[in-house]
Amino acid sequence: MIEKLKSIDTNLLLAINGHHYDWLDTAMWYISGNLIWVPLYLALLAAIIYKYRLKFWIVLIGIALAIFIADQVSSGIIKPLVGRLRPSHEPSLAGMLHQVHDYSGGLFGFVSSHAANTFAVAVLLMQIFRNRIFTICILIWASVVSFSRIYLGVHYPGDVLCGALIGILTGFAVSYFTEKALAKDIFSTEEKNSRYIQY
Numbered sequence: 001m002i003e004k005l006k007s008i009d010t011n012l013l014l015a016i017n018g019h020h021y022d023w024l025d026t027a028m029w030y031i032s033g034n035l036i037w038v039p040l041y042l043a044l045l046a047a048i049i050y051k052y053r054l055k056f057w058i059v060l061i062g063i064a065l066a067i068f069i070a071d072q073v074s075s076g077i078i079k080p081l082v083g084r085l086r087p088s089h090e091p092s093l094a095g096m097l098h099q100v101h102d103y104s105g106g107l108f109g110f111v112s113s114h115a116a117n118t119f120a121v122a123v124l125l126m127q128i129f130r131n132r133i134f135t136i137c138i139l140i141w142a143s144v145v146s147f148s149r150i151y152l153g154v155h156y157p158g159d160v161l162c163g164a165l166i167g168i169l170t171g172f173a174v175s176y177f178t179e180k181a182l183a184k185d186i187f188s189t190e191e192k193n194s195r196y197i198q199y
Contacts, residue, residue, distance in 0.1 A: 009158040013087055017098055017153045024151070025100045032114070032148040040141070044125065051129070055182055059128060062178035063121055070120035070170045074113045074163055084110035088154050097153040105154035112155045115163030116170070118142040123171025128178065142167070 030036045049056045086109035087093050122142035126135045146164060149155040155163075 005158070009156045010087070010093070012157045013150060013153070014096065016150050016157070020098045020151070028148040028151045029100050029103075031144055032152055047129075052182065058178060058181045062124055062128075062174050062181075066120040066124045066170055066174040067117050069174065070116040070167050071113055073166055073170070074111045074116040078111050078166075079108040082110045083108055084159075086154050087156055099153050103152060103154065109155050109159045110162065111166060112146065112149055112159045112163035114149050114155075115142075115146040115160045116167040118145045119164045119167025120170040120174070123168050124175045124178065127172065127175035128182075
């Protein structure tokens with residue numbers, strides 16, 4: 001059964017990675033990076049500040065925590081524990097993959113940290129904003145970033161799917177505590193007055 005799943009995983013990878021074009025190579029290369037997403041990150045920061053005002057830092061801490069947990073679970077625990085080679089390092093696939101800029105990534109690929117991190121942030125923000133259009137857009141963002149890793153030949157589809165699952169679970173867990181923190185009226189008039197009295 002496991003060998004059958006591995007075979008399906010490899011065939012899907014080769015099918016996706018095998019359909020490549022120069023313009024798509026460039027697009028996926030940048031999508032997989034961080035620089036192209038800076039305007040998005042700034043827009044999200046502005047939206048968070050606009051909606052939560054002085055409480056914006058709670059959301060930022062939630063985002064940082066979600067990324068930390070997802071990254072540590074995927075890269076710090078699962079990758080070295082499972083030890084599954086990335087397709088770009090798999091000897092049996094040598095010469096079969098199309099690699100952009102000879103990029104091969106680290107040694108182990110299960111699970112995808114890109115997928116775990118992006119889906120953790122996407123689900124957290126999805127819960128925080130609770131807007132249908134925003135939810136669709138942020139999940140598309142996480143999916144496209146994750147897909148780029150398969151296209152570049154550095155992850156099997158299974159790596160990405162399992163990484164996304166870890167990210168989704170992390171996002172929901174962190175969003176629970178983030179929403180609890182946001183619900184507390186930490187800037188209430190009573191609290192402010194008590195601070196003034198102390199001084």
